[in-house]
Amino acid sequence: MSQDHSKVAYQVMWNRLISVVEEQAQALVRTAFSTSVREAGDLSAGVYDTHGNMLAQAVTGTPGHVNAMADAVAHFIRRIGRQNMFEGDVYITNDPWEGTGHLHDITMVTPSFHNGTLVGFFACTAHIVDIGGRGFGADAQSVYEEGLYIPIMKFADRGEVDETLVRIIRGNVREPDQLIGDIYALATCNEIGHRRLIDMMEEFELDHLDGIAAFILENSRRATIEAIAALPQTSASGEMTMDGFDVPITLKVKVSVENDRIVTDFTGTSGLDKKGINCPLVYTKAYACYALKVAIAPEIPNNAASLAPFEITAPENSIVNALHPAPVALRHIVGHFVPDAVYDAFDKIVPGLVPAEGAGCLCNFQVSLRPRSDAPAPADARRSEVLTFNSGGSGARPEHDGMNATAFPSGVMTMPIEATEHAGPVIIWRKELRPDSGGAGKTRGGLGQYMEVGAQEGHEFDIQAMFDRSQHPARGRRGGSSGAPTTIAQDDGSAMRVKGKQFVPHGRKVVMAFPGGAGYGNPAERPKDLVKRDLARGYISEETARTDYGLSPEDIAAVQSAVARGEQI
Incomplete structure (x- = not known):
C-alpha cells in the first residue's frame, strides 16, 4: 500500500505518537509497585524507529531518564542484534553507562512488529527502591558495592519470561516482590505502547514508520537549528561549587554557540569523588541538553533530532564523565546541578533568559x-x-x-x-x-x-x-x-x-x-503589592519585608490587620 502522506497527515501522526507514549507512561504509573514511580513520577517512556532514534517521548517523566534513554536503545540493538529480535521479546538492563546512569534505574526495551516486520521499539525506565548491595546511597566506593548489575539481555524470549533471571533478581534484593512487580509493570507499559502504535498504523494504512520518522526528525532538526542560528554566535564560561561528600566539587563549563550547534565543554571540572556521587556522561548529557533546549526551544518536542545539535563533552573520569567502575548511585546530585552551571555561562550569551x-x-x-x-x-x-x-x-x-x-x-x-x-x-x-x-x-x-x-x-x-x-x-x-x-x-x-x-x-x-x-x-524593584502578598501568606517574615524589601512599618501593620480580619491580599 502507498506510504505517501501529506504534511497535515504526518503532523496528525506525530501528535498521535506523542499521545501513544503518554498513555504508555500512564500505564506504568498505574501498574508500578514502587512509590517512586506511582507517586513521584520518576520514570520515562518513548518510541523509537528501527535505527534506535527516539521519535517521541511522554510528557510524564524526568529529563534525566528520557534524554539518557535516547541513546540507550541503540546499545540494545548493538548488543542483541536485529537478527536475534523476535515478536514477544522484552529486553532489560540497569547498566549505568548504557542505560540512564545508575543501577537503581531499570530500562526495558520491546521491539514492535507489524505483520511480521520490525517497525520500531518502545522503551521505558523507572527508578526502583532497592537493587541490593549497600542500598541507595553515596557510601560505596565502587559500582560493585552498589547493587545487582543486569547487563543488556532478554527478559522475555518470544513471550517466555526468563525465570532464572527472575530468581536471581529476587535472591539479591531487599524488596523482591516490589522489584519484580515493577519489572512486569515496565514490560506492560511497553506492550500498551506497542498496541496503540499498531492501532495507529492500521488506521493510517502504514506498513512501516519510515515516512513519519523522516518527517519528525527533519522538522525537529530544522526548527532546533533555526533557534540556535538566532542566538549570538559566541562563547562564555561558567562555574558553580557544590558541597560534595567530604570535599567541595566545582563544575566548570564553556558554552559555545556555533552556527548549527551548541557545544558544551566541562573541561576544568573536578575529578572523581571517592563516594557514589559521580555522574556518567550519559546523565550529564541529558541535563545539559535539557537545560539548553528548554531555554531556547521549549516548544519543539524532544526526539533524537531536536537533541542532536547539543554536543556535550567532558574529560574522562571527571565527576561528570565517570567511567566504570566508579560509584554512581547518587549521580543525580551532580547531574541536577549541571543546568545551573550551564546557565551561569548561557546568561552571559543571552542575558535575561535563564x-x-x-x-x-x-x-x-x-x-x-x-x-x-x-x-x-x-x-x-x-x-x-x-x-x-x-x-x-x-x-x-x-x-x-x-x-x-x-x-x-x-x-x-x-x-x-x-x-x-x-x-x-x-x-x-x-x-x-x-x-x-x-x-x-x-x-x-x-x-x-x-x-x-x-x-x-x-x-x-x-x-x-x-x-x-x-x-x-x-x-x-x-x-x-x-x-x-x-x-x-x-x-x-x-x-x-x-x-x-x-x-x-x-x-x-x-x-x-x-x-x-x-x-x-x-529586591528594591519588587512591586510592593507582591511583598505584601508574600507577608500575608507567610512566605516572608516581617523582618525580611522590612530589611530586604523596604516595606514600611505602616504597611506591615496594615497587612497584619487584613490577615486578622481574614481578608485576601
Whole structure:
C-alpha cells in the first residue's frame, strides 16, 4: 500500500505518537509497585524507529531518564542484534553507562512488529527502591558495592519470561516482590505502547514508520537549528561549587554557540569523588541538553533530532564523565546541578533568559527501618525500605517567582505523606513550607520546606541522606539574594551529615530544612503589592519585608490587620 502522506497527515501522526507514549507512561504509573514511580513520577517512556532514534517521548517523566534513554536503545540493538529480535521479546538492563546512569534505574526495551516486520521499539525506565548491595546511597566506593548489575539481555524470549533471571533478581534484593512487580509493570507499559502504535498504523494504512520518522526528525532538526542560528554566535564560561561528600566539587563549563550547534565543554571540572556521587556522561548529557533546549526551544518536542545539535563533552573520569567502575548511585546530585552551571555561562550569551539557581538536586532520603535493637520490639515490628522524593525551592525567573518546593530540573513530584507512611513503619511528623528560605529579588526564589521524620513505636532506622546546598546555597542572579541553605540534625540537636548512611535510635527524629531558590534582580524593584502578598501568606517574615524589601512599618501593620480580619491580599 502507498506510504505517501501529506504534511497535515504526518503532523496528525506525530501528535498521535506523542499521545501513544503518554498513555504508555500512564500505564506504568498505574501498574508500578514502587512509590517512586506511582507517586513521584520518576520514570520515562518513548518510541523509537528501527535505527534506535527516539521519535517521541511522554510528557510524564524526568529529563534525566528520557534524554539518557535516547541513546540507550541503540546499545540494545548493538548488543542483541536485529537478527536475534523476535515478536514477544522484552529486553532489560540497569547498566549505568548504557542505560540512564545508575543501577537503581531499570530500562526495558520491546521491539514492535507489524505483520511480521520490525517497525520500531518502545522503551521505558523507572527508578526502583532497592537493587541490593549497600542500598541507595553515596557510601560505596565502587559500582560493585552498589547493587545487582543486569547487563543488556532478554527478559522475555518470544513471550517466555526468563525465570532464572527472575530468581536471581529476587535472591539479591531487599524488596523482591516490589522489584519484580515493577519489572512486569515496565514490560506492560511497553506492550500498551506497542498496541496503540499498531492501532495507529492500521488506521493510517502504514506498513512501516519510515515516512513519519523522516518527517519528525527533519522538522525537529530544522526548527532546533533555526533557534540556535538566532542566538549570538559566541562563547562564555561558567562555574558553580557544590558541597560534595567530604570535599567541595566545582563544575566548570564553556558554552559555545556555533552556527548549527551548541557545544558544551566541562573541561576544568573536578575529578572523581571517592563516594557514589559521580555522574556518567550519559546523565550529564541529558541535563545539559535539557537545560539548553528548554531555554531556547521549549516548544519543539524532544526526539533524537531536536537533541542532536547539543554536543556535550567532558574529560574522562571527571565527576561528570565517570567511567566504570566508579560509584554512581547518587549521580543525580551532580547531574541536577549541571543546568545551573550551564546557565551561569548561557546568561552571559543571552542575558535575561535563564533563572537564578535553585535547590538543584532533589532532597531525597531513604530510611531503612527495623525492629529496635536496644530493647524487646513489638511482635508486629518489621523491616522496610522507604524512599521519599522531596524538593527545595526553584530559582526565581526573570519575570516570575521561583516555585515553592518544586523540583527543577528533574520535574520529579514530591511524594504525599500518606503514600510514604503506607510504604513502611515511618512517620512524617512535619512537612511544611520554610518561610524566608527563598532569596530576595525583583522576583523571589521559591521556598524550601521543613520535614521531620521518625519511626513507629518499636523501630529504629538508618537514614540515607542525599542532600546538598549546605555550604553552597543557591546563588542569586542579577542582584538577587542567595537562597537559604540545607540543614539536618536529630531532634535532640545532634549534628548529622547531609550525605551518607546514619543511624537514628528508637524514639529519635530527624529534622530537615531543605534549601530555597535564589532571587533574581534587585529586591528594591519588587512591586510592593507582591511583598505584601508574600507577608500575608507567610512566605516572608516581617523582618525580611522590612530589611530586604523596604516595606514600611505602616504597611506591615496594615497587612497584619487584613490577615486578622481574614481578608485576601
